[in-house]
Amino acid sequence: MxxxxxxxxxxxxxxxxxxxxxxxxxxxxxxxxxxxxxxxxxxxxxxxxxxxxxxxxxxxxxxxxxxxxxxxxxxxxxxxxxxxxxxxxxxxxxxxxxxxxxxxxxxxxxxxxxxxxxxxxxxxxxxxxxxxxxxxxxxxxxxxxxxxxxxxxxxxxxxxxxxxxxxxxxxxxxxxxxxxxxxxxxxxxxxxxxxxxxxxxxxxxxxLEGTPADVNTAQLRDTIAAVPGVVDVHDLHVWSLTSGVNAMSVHVVSADGTPPNSVLEQVNDRVKSSYKIVHTTIQVEQEGYTEGETHV
The missing domain is CATH 1.20.1510.10 (Cation efflux protein transmembrane domain)
Known part of the structure; x- marks a missing residue:
């Protein structure tokens, strides 16, 4: 798309x-x-x-x-x-x-x-x-x-x-x-x-792709974790492309049986409406999936 x-x-x-x-x-x-x-x-x-x-x-x-x-x-x-x-x-x-x-x-x-x-x-x-x-x-x-x-x-x-x-x-x-x-x-x-x-x-x-001053990563993590069906959040990154245009990538673990598209849509909507984030990359994983990461 x-x-x-x-x-x-x-x-x-x-x-x-x-x-x-x-x-x-x-x-x-x-x-x-x-x-x-x-x-x-x-x-x-x-x-x-x-x-x-x-x-x-x-x-x-x-x-x-x-x-x-x-x-x-x-x-x-x-x-x-x-x-x-x-x-x-x-x-x-x-x-x-x-x-x-x-x-x-x-x-x-x-x-x-x-x-x-x-x-x-x-x-x-x-x-x-x-x-x-x-x-x-x-x-x-x-x-x-x-x-x-x-x-x-x-x-x-x-x-x-x-x-x-x-x-x-x-x-x-x-x-x-x-x-x-x-x-x-x-x-x-x-x-x-x-x-x-x-x-x-x-x-x-x-x-240097530091976290934007107007984004609290702890609150952002909590916002994502509060989405129904999300059991864990990891590998969260937030950075600025330019002033007022922020980007985010994150891995979210969904509970078994939770439709991944529903989790994806809700996470995307919440972070864009509550934070100055324009670009998102969200990876939805099932419990038990493991992958090496550069940020905890």
Whole structure:
């Protein structure tokens, strides 16, 4: 029997991602130009962050289009993992940029240059408007998938960074204390690193086929064991193909005389309705059947 190709939850939000990408790219150009004209490391540091956001949104869109492609004999699960590879690449680049920002902040602490604070604040205010618009676009869809939630948090952090740049600009404009620029830059770098590490860890976890964070295997096992006619559950595996698209394989032992198709149907219905599981592989066995397994 042919199986339908599950659509990633991110897929229906392509239009929103494109809108946020356009806004983010526009602000990225403004930050780069403004950073060089004002000699502000804070703006250039945030521009580096925005660059990874643009790259992440581009990769996410490409990955969504790839994930929508049907499975083939060579790619039996399709191209779901393209989203995860994009997230992994984004995390690696973002870590590199964060470390570079910290290095540049250190050199400027030694000899802080003069910064044109007024133009810097104008650019940051423009960014604040852009980020607030992006948050409004993504707010409702942020609960639909981890990808969309991640995109929403990226825009949220950008908004907070814009506020920080504005504050640093006010400090330098009113006091002439130019240490505020590298200080804020270092704060941006330190703020990015733990979030990026979490993204990297999640992406690696999916690639290593770890159990999804939103699936409790003990509860899942109990749900399957509660099906009438099931006397044992073993060799249970759950993994993510991409965010919001989980797969499961399991062996269930049925009591003698229990119709295997009935057990199969009920197990399949229960796990799909109660858990975020799209693909299932269920082996129904009779009591007394033994087989070597890699997971208990």
């Amino acid at each position: 042919a199986h339908s190709h599950a659509i990633s939850p991110s897929s229906k939000n392509k239009k929103k991602l494109k809108q946020v990408l356009a806004l983010t790219f526009l602000y990225l150009i403004a930050e780069v130009v403004g950073g060089f004209l004002t000699n502000s490391l804070a703006l250039l540091a945030d521009a580096g962050h925005m660059l990874t956001d643009v790259g992440g949104l581009v990769f996410a869109l490409i990955a969504i289009y790839l994930a929508e492609r049907p499975a083939s004999p060579d790619r039996t699960y399709g191209y779901y993992r393209a989203e995860i590879l994009a997230a992994l690449a984004n995390a690696v680049v973002l870590i590199g940029i964060s470390l570079y920002i910290l290095y540049e902040a250190y050199t400027r602490f030694l000899d802080p240059p003069e910064v044109s604070s007024k133009p810097m604040m104008i650019v940051a205010c423009f960014g604040l408007v852009v980020n607030l618009a992006g948050m409004f676009i993504l707010r409702k869809s942020s609960d639909e998938s981890l990808n969309m939630k991640g995109a929403y948090f990226e825009v949220l952090s950008d908004m907070l960074t814009s506020v920080g740049v504005i504050v640093a600009g006010i400090i330098m404009w009113t006091t002439g204390w130019y240490y505020a620029d590298p200080l804020l830059s270092a704060a941006i770098g330190l703020f990015i690193l733990p979030r990026t590490w979490a993204l990297l860890k999640d992406a690696v976890g999916v690639l």
